[in-house]
Amino acid sequence: MRGIFRRLAASPLGRTGIRTGLRWKLSAAIALVGALVAVALSLVVHNAARVSMLDNARDLADDRVLIAQRNYELSGRLNFPNAQIDDPELPAELRRKVEDGRRATYVSEQANGVTDIWAAVPLKDGHVMSLHSGFTDRSSDILKDLDQALVIGSIAVVLGGSALGVLIGGQLSRRLRKAAAAANQVAGGESEVRVRDAIGGVVRDETDDLASAVDAMADALQQRLEAERRVTADIAHELRTPVTGLLTAAELLPPGRPTELVLDRAKAMRTLVEDVLEVARLDGASERAELQDIMLGDFVTRRVAAKDPAVEVRVVHESEVTTDPRRLERVLFNLLANAARHGRPPIEVSVEGRVIRVRDHGPGFPGDLLAEGPSRFRTGSADRAGRGHGLGLTIAAGQARVLGARLTFRNVRPAGAPDHVPAEGAVAVLWLPEHAPTNTGSFPMLPDRPAQGVS
Numbered sequence: 001m002r003g004i005f006r007r008l009a010a011s012p013l014g015r016t017g018i019r020t021g022l023r024w025k026l027s028a029a030i031a032l033v034g035a036l037v038a039v040a041l042s043l044v045v046h047n048a049a050r051v052s053m054l055d056n057a058r059d060l061a062d063d064r065v066l067i068a069q070r071n072y073e074l075s076g077r078l079n080f081p082n083a084q085i086d087d088p089e090l091p092a093e094l095r096r097k098v099e100d101g102r103r104a105t106y107v108s109e110q111a112n113g114v115t116d117i118w119a120a121v122p123l124k125d126g127h128v129m130s131l132h133s134g135f136t137d138r139s140s141d142i143l144k145d146l147d148q149a150l151v152i153g154s155i156a157v158v159l160g161g162s163a164l165g166v167l168i169g170g171q172l173s174r175r176l177r178k179a180a181a182a183a184n185q186v187a188g189g190e191s192e193v194r195v196r197d198a199i200g201g202v203v204r205d206e207t208d209d210l211a212s213a214v215d216a217m218a219d220a221l222q223q224r225l226e227a228e229r230r231v232t233a234d235i236a237h238e239l240r241t242p243v244t245g246l247l248t249a250a251e252l253l254p255p256g257r258p259t260e261l262v263l264d265r266a267k268a269m270r271t272l273v274e275d276v277l278e279v280a281r282l283d284g285a286s287e288r289a290e291l292q293d294i295m296l297g298d299f300v301t302r303r304v305a306a307k308d309p310a311v312e313v314r315v316v317h318e319s320e321v322t323t324d325p326r327r328l329e330r331v332l333f334n335l336l337a338n339a340a341r342h343g344r345p346p347i348e349v350s351v352e353g354r355v356i357r358v359r360d361h362g363p364g365f366p367g368d369l370l371a372e373g374p375s376r377f378r379t380g381s382a383d384r385a386g387r388g389h390g391l392g393l394t395i396a397a398g399q400a401r402v403l404g405a406r407l408t409f410r411n412v413r414p415a416g417a418p419d420h421v422p423a424e425g426a427v428a429v430l431w432l433p434e435h436a437p438t439n440t441g442s443f444p445m446l447p448d449r450p451a452q453g454v455s
Helices: 002-010 022-075 092-099 137-187 195-199 206-251 257-283 296-307 325-342 367-372 392-402
Strands: 083-085 104-109 115-122 128-134 292-295 312-317 320-323 348-352 355-360 406-411 426-431
Touching: 022 083, 022 104, 022 115, 022 128, 022 137, 092 104, 092 115, 092 128, 137 195, 137 206, 195 206, 206 257, 292 296, 296 312, 296 325, 296 348, 320 325, 325 355, 325 392, 325 426, 367 406, 392 406, 392 426
Parallel strands: 312 348
Antiparallel strands: 083 128, 104 115, 115 128, 292 320, 348 355, 355 426, 406 426
C-alpha cells in the first residue's frame, strides 16, 4: 500500500504550481461576488433614487407652471418666479410638444453636469409659457449622502464576505488537512487509521464523501495486499518441502561438476523460498522485536568481521542501544551482500552513535529505488542489479521497520555535479530510533520529566 500511495503522489497529477490556501480562495471568491453584487445594487439604488427625485421635480414644475398660467390669464401679467413666455432657450423637443397643444415637462443635462427641469404649457393667445428650474441642492445632497451610504455598505459587505470566507474556508481547510494527514498515515502503513473518523464533525458534506471514498479504497487495497501476501506465503510454504527434498537428493549425487551445479541451484532456490516467506511475514505486520542492550559499534565490528574480514569498519562514536540483535544483523548482512553483489570494493562500514552507514564504490543505486524505495523482485538497472531477485533490500527495509528504524539510500556524487554525472558509490544509512519498540511492537511511554526549579 505504501508503494501504491507513493507512486500516486509522484505522478504528474500530484505536482502543483503556486500553492494557496483554500480559505483565502474562498475569501477572495466571496469578496469578489459581494463586491459585484454591492456595486450592482448601488447602481440600481442610485439610479432609482435619482429617477424618483427627477419625477418629483417634474411634477412640482408642472404644478407651478399651471399656477403661473392661471395667474397670467387672470391678471394678464407675468409675475411668477422663473416663468417666461416664448423663452428662446426652451428645448426644441419640448416646444414641439407644447405647440401641439399639450402640457409637458422635460429634463436636460448641461455640459457641466447640471440638471435642468423644464415645464411648459400653451396659452390661449398662441404663445408658450415655460418654467425653468434646476435640480435642487437638497436633492443633490440627498443623492450624495445616499452614494456615501452605498459605498460604506459595499465596503462592509466586501469585508464581511471576506471574513465569512475565511471562517468557512478555514473550517473546510482544517477538515481537508486532517483528511490528508490521515491518508498519509494510511499510506505509511497504519491501516487501522480511518480518514472519516479523523476529520470528525457533525455536519456531513463533500469532505465526508471524500473521506469515505479514501477509507473504502484503503480497505480494498489492504484486502488485496493481504490476499497477495497469503498467496505468496502459501506458495512459498508449499515449495519448502519439495525444495528441501531436492537439496537432500542433490547431496546424495556422486561428486562432480554437474552435482555442484545442481547443489548451487537447489541452495539458491531454498534461499529464495526462505526470503519470500520472510517477506510475507514482514508484510503481515505480525513480527515483533526481541530487545537486548548492546554496544552498537562493538556489535557491528564483530558481525562484519565474521561475515567479511575485508570490509573496513570505523566506529566514530560508540553508543549503547536497545534493539533486536538478530534483526539488526539481518539488515546489516543484507546491506553488505547488496554492496558486494552490485557495487565495487572497497566496502566501508561506519558507526556513529545510532547511525550505521554502508558504502560501496560502485555505480550507485537505480533512480527508481531512490525515488520509491526497495521493491520485491525488482532488481533495478542492469549496471548495478543485474543479478539476484530483489528481495535483499526489501527484507532489510522490512526488518528496519520492525526495529522502529529508518533505512535510507543515496548515491555519492562530486560536489555540485549534475544528475547525469555517474555516481562514485552508493550509501545505505540505517537510523536506529532513540527509543526502541517494545516486544509488542509499540513504543514505550516515556515518563514525564520533573520540572527543574531554580534555586
